[in-house]
Every structure is written in C-alpha cells, then in structure tokens.
Amino acid sequence: xxxxxxxxxxxxxxxxxxxxxxxxxxxxxxxxxxxxxxxxxxxxxxxxxxxxxxxxxxxxxxxxxxxxxxxxxxxxxxxxxxxxxxxxxxxxxxxxxxxxxxxxxxxxxxxxxxxxxxxxxxxxxxxxxxxxxxxxxxxxxxxxxxxxxxxxxxxxxxxxxxxxxxxxxxxxxxxxxxxxxxxxxxxxxxxxxxxxxxxxxxxxxxxxxxxxxxxxxxxxxxxxxxxxxxxxxxxxxxxxxxxxxxxxxxxxxxx
Numbered sequence: 001x002x003x004x005x006x007x008x009x010x011x012x013x014x015x016x017x018x019x020x021x022x023x024x025x026x027x028x029x030x031x032x033x034x035x036x037x038x039x040x041x042x043x044x045x046x047x048x049x050x051x052x053x054x055x056x057x058x059x060x061x062x063x064x065x066x067x068x069x070x071x072x073x074x075x076x077x078x079x080x081x082x083x084x085x086x087x088x089x090x091x092x093x094x095x096x097x098x099x100x101x102x103x104x105x106x107x108x109x110x111x112x113x114x115x116x117x118x119x120x121x122x123x124x125x126x127x128x129x130x131x132x133x134x135x136x137x138x139x140x141x142x143x144x145x146x147x148x149x150x151x152x153x154x155x156x157x158x159x160x161x162x163x164x165x166x167x168x169x170x171x172x173x174x175x176x177x178x179x180x181x182x183x184x185x186x187x188x189x190x191x192x193x194x195x196x197x198x199x200x201x202x203x204x205x206x207x208x209x210x211x212x213x214x215x216x217x218x219x220x221x222x223x224x225x226x227x228x229x230x231x232x233x234x235x236x237x238x239x240x241x242x243x244x245x246x247x248x249x250x251x252x253x254x255x
Contacts, residue, residue, distance in 0.1 A: 003241070004029025007223045009104070009133055009165050009183055009209035011036055013057040019212075019220045020064050026224040030067045030207075030248065033057060034104040034133055038215065040078035043085035050089060054098045068251055071103035071133050073121055078115045083117055090121070094128045101125075103133025104165070107144050111203035119151055127155040131181075131251050136166045138189060145171045148233060149178045161253060163207060166190055172202045181251060182206035184243070186222035192227035200230070204239050207248045 004027045012020065012031055020137050023031070033053055038044050048097030050072045058068045072093050074083055093099035105121045107114050125132045134187045136144055145164060152159055164175045184191055184206040196203055210222035219225070223244070229239045249255070 003245045005223050005227060006030040006032070006207070006245045006252075007210050007212070007220075008032050008163070008248045008251070009034055009127075009185060009211050011211070011213035012061065012213075012220070013053060014214040015212060015220060016214075017064070020061065020066075023220050026110070026221050028223060029253070030069065030245070030252070031061060032069045032071060032133070032209070032248075032252070033061075035070075035072045036075045036104055036213075037078055038220065043080045043082045046074065046078070046080060046086050049087050050093060050099075054093070065161060066150050067254075068101045069101075071101045071131075072099045073102040073105040073132075074117055075104050076106055076108040076117070079113060079117055084120075085113070087120060087124070090124060091128075094124070094126060094130060101131040101133065103131075103163075104135045104212070105132060106135030106165075108135070108137045110140075110144055110147050115151065118148070119155065119240050122152055122155055122157050126155060126201055130161070131226035132162050133183065134164045136164060136171065141168075141171050142174065145174055147218045149174070149180065165209070166211070167203075167206065169195065169199065172199070176202065181247070184208050185211040186226050187211050187218045189217070193226040196226055197230055197233045197235060200235055200239060204242060205247060206243060208243050 061068045159180040162180045163183045164180045166185045167182040183251045208223045208249040212220040227244045
C-alpha cells in the first residue's frame with residue numbers, strides 16, 4: 001500500500017504539534033478539517049473560525065506535510081442566533097475553492113431550528129455539487145439518520161453526496177440502502193477496528209476517520225491502527241485500500 005492514508009473527519013486544528021507529527025509519521029497524508037466550535041452565539045464567531053481554518057491551520061498542517069481539505073458549515077450544536085449571516089460566507093468559501101465541501105452539519109436533537117439550518121445547507125450542497133459531512137448524535141440515531149436522508153430526498157439531493165458520519169452497526173443498513181456514504185469514526189462508543197473487520201462487507205464503501213479533537217476521548221492514530229488491524233485480520237487488500245484512502249479520494253475529488 002504505497003498511498004498514504006486519509007483521515008476523513010478531524011478537528012485536528014485543536015491538536016498539538018506532537019500529535020500531528022505522530023499522524024504524519026503513521027502515514028496519514030490527507031486530513032479533512034471539519035468546522036466546529038463549542039460555543040458560537042454569534043455568526044461572527046463561525047466566520048472567524050472559517051478564516052482561522054483557512055489562514056492559520058491550512059498552512060500549519062501543510063508545513064507538517066499534510067494535504068488539507070477544509071469543510072465549512074454550521075454544526076447543529078453551535079447554531080448562532082443570526083445564522084443566516086453565515087450562509088453567504090459558506091458560499092464564498094466554496095466559490096473561492098477555500099473549502100471543498102460543507103461540514104460538519106447535521107442534527108443533534110432534530111429541533112425545528114436544526115432542521116431549518118440543515119435544509120438550507122443541504123440546498124447549498126445540491127447547488128454547488130459538493131460533498132457534505134453529516135453529524136449524527138449518540139441518541140435516537142436511527143430516527144435522526146432517517147430524518148436527514150428524508151430531508152435530502154425532499155429537496156432533490158443525491159444521497160451519494162452525503163458522508164453520514166459516526167455510522168455504526170445501528171445505522172449502517174439505512175445509510176447503505178439510501179446510497180449515502182458511511183463515515184466510519186473509530187472512537188469510543190462507536191466503532192473499533194475489530195467491529196470494522198467483523199462487518200467489513202457492510203463498511204467497505206465507507207471513509208475511515210478519527211474525529212480527533214482535544215475536547216473528546218479520541219485517538220489521532222485511529223485510521224492507521226485500524227488499517228494495521230484489518231491487514232492482520234486478513235481482510236482483502238483492495239477493501240483495505242478503499243477504506244484507507246481510495247473511497248476518500250473519490251469523495252474529495254483527488255486523482
């Protein structure tokens with residue numbers, strides 16, 4: 001396996017240099033940065049966060065050898081009161097090529113506000129024909145995924161543009177049946193390398209990721225550790241390559 005790995009969902013801008021160096025040494029070449037701030041009462045908070053991703057962390061990670069792919073969006077856990085001010089900024093980032101997709105977006109409690117914000121962002125996904133990274137919470141997961149997929153269908157969005165992240169045994173079937181892409185977060189409470197191997201046929205179209213951040217119990221080396229386990233478990237080489245980088249390259253538009 002000559003290609004480096006892709007970590008398809010990170011908040012690596014939160015990580016110290018030591019963790020980033022370990023990721024690079026473990027053959028992670030491509031890193032997706034998903035926008036998220038714990039508190040965003042004001043639209044300007046998110047707008048400044050997008051600027052920080054583009055002007056500070058893109059070069060910071062590039063200096064460490066990573067190819068950086070930025071996704072910008074309004075996370076359901078940090079919707080500012082004047083969230084509509086953020087929408088044209090998301091469009092500007094897509095038009096300028098500063099962002100390659102919209103994310104992390106989705107639902108947490110499926111409130112009317114969350115649904116409205118998600119609907120408007122999915123319309124941009126359709127209009128700009130870009131991928132979206134979708135957040136799924138830890139509770140009511142099947143119901144929430146169903147609402148997200150129904151909303152996408154309602155506005156005429158191809159489910160194949162959606163990376164439904166934090167997919168696990170409870171949601172993998174509904175994601176696959178809809179033709180969406182499973183985002184495979186290897187982290188406590190969701191997936192382990194062992195669980196990926198046990199149901200690898202169901203997960204074969206997915207994108208491995210760590211969802212690494214300083215605020216949560218995550219492992220920035222989750223992707224290479226999973227790849228190592230899959231190889232040791234005798235999983236077919238072509239499937240391991242798909243999970244490690246090929247599927248992600250397709251979504252990110254990388255040759």
